[in-house]
Amino acid sequence: xxxxxxxxxxxxxxxxxxxxxxxxxxxxxxxxxxxxxxxxxxxxxxxxxxxxxxxxxxxxxxxxxxxxxxxxxxxxxxxxxxxxxxxxxxxxxxxxxxxxxxxxxxxxxxxxxxxxxxxxxxxxxxxxxxxxxxxxxxxxxxxxxxxxxxxxxx
Numbered sequence: 001x002x003x004x005x006x007x008x009x010x011x012x013x014x015x016x017x018x019x020x021x022x023x024x025x026x027x028x029x030x031x032x033x034x035x036x037x038x039x040x041x042x043x044x045x046x047x048x049x050x051x052x053x054x055x056x057x058x059x060x061x062x063x064x065x066x067x068x069x070x071x072x073x074x075x076x077x078x079x080x081x082x083x084x085x086x087x088x089x090x091x092x093x094x095x096x097x098x099x100x101x102x103x104x105x106x107x108x109x110x111x112x113x114x115x116x117x118x119x120x121x122x123x124x125x126x127x128x129x130x131x132x133x134x135x136x137x138x139x140x141x142x143x144x145x146x147x148x149x150x151x152x153x154x
Contacts, residue, residue: 007125032062036127078104113139
């Protein structure tokens with residue numbers, strides 16, 4: 001099981017790194033590079049998702065997420081992610097990752113939000129098959145409102 005734990009940790013590391021590189025390089029394909037073709041992303045809490053339907057749907061595919069990120073990347077210059085906690089369950093092929101993400105926008109503003117990812121993995125552990133993403137609603141609201149105001153101004 002230690003070998004499988006290492007495989008899952010490698011997949012987690014690639015998932016986080018690709019999310020950072022996708023923003024830095026503006027290459028939305030990186031967001032799906034470590035995901036299975038049929039991976040589904042779910043957002044929570046639902047009340048937050050319903051408040052911002054232009055950013056979120058309750059459940060989306062890889063292609064949906066890449067399209068969403070193309071819009072968000074219009075105002076994002078960079079992102080820094082710090083993993084603060086990782087819990088891996090090898091028997092269930094799942095992991096929970098707590099992150100602090102600092103988003104930098106073109107006007108030099110920055111906001112730090114907490115995001116918790118609950119990941120499910122393919123049988124071999126080398127791809128993510130489902131993402132349940134819990135967002136810090138208080139800080140995320142500030143970031144999204146800032147993005148909306150900048151997108152409307154351009």
